[in-house]
Amino acid sequence: xxxxxxxxxxxxxxxxxxxxxxxxxxxxxxxxxxxxxxxxxxxxxxxxxxxxxxxxxxxxxxxxxxxxxxxxxxxxxxxxxxxxxxxxxxxxxxxxxxxxxxxxxxxxxxxxxxxxxxxxxxxxxxxxxxxxxxxxxxxxxxxxxxxxxxxxxxxxxxxxxxxxxxxxxxxxx
Numbered sequence: 001x002x003x004x005x006x007x008x009x010x011x012x013x014x015x016x017x018x019x020x021x022x023x024x025x026x027x028x029x030x031x032x033x034x035x036x037x038x039x040x041x042x043x044x045x046x047x048x049x050x051x052x053x054x055x056x057x058x059x060x061x062x063x064x065x066x067x068x069x070x071x072x073x074x075x076x077x078x079x080x081x082x083x084x085x086x087x088x089x090x091x092x093x094x095x096x097x098x099x100x101x102x103x104x105x106x107x108x109x110x111x112x113x114x115x116x117x118x119x120x121x122x123x124x125x126x127x128x129x130x131x132x133x134x135x136x137x138x139x140x141x142x143x144x145x146x147x148x149x150x151x152x153x154x155x156x157x158x159x160x161x162x163x164x165x166x167x168x169x170x171x172x173x
Contacts, residue, residue, distance in 0.1 A: 009084040018089040030062030090148045098144050102137040
């Protein structure tokens with residue numbers, strides 16, 4: 001355990017929450033991918049082969065996602081300014097939670113506006129949805145980042161991104 005703590009620069013016990021949540025999220029994502037694949041093949045959840053297959057697919061996809069995530073950590077560790085390596089896990093979780101939440105929130109809002117995916121042309125529906133999600137995402141990124149103790153990182157991330165988009169004049173410190 002000490003080797004794990006040293007690798008992720010964990011000083012306090014509460015910081016173990018982030019690796020635990022990260023691994024739990026990877027397992028859950030692997031489960032959802034496996035479940036989706038088995039559903040497309042028409043397996044019933046009561047079949048014995050389904051149970052064995054879902055376990056195998058969950059482990060396979062969670063492992064694959066873990067390998068990809070660790071490679072991304074290695075790349076982004078040099079680009080992002082963080083004090084401790086465990087903060088990378090928190091940052092990834094903030095991005096995941098924010099993206100999912102913004103997408104979920106946009107559905108009822110876009111329905112309230114009167115746009116429906118089945119009745120509106122994709123040329124109108126998707127640009128409006130992206131334009132709607134963008135400001136929601138920016139605000140949620142700061143809120144969720146604050147909840148995970150990473151407000152400073154995400155505030156700097158926001159300023160950098162918005163200044164690249166030409167909004168630098170609104171971001172005077």
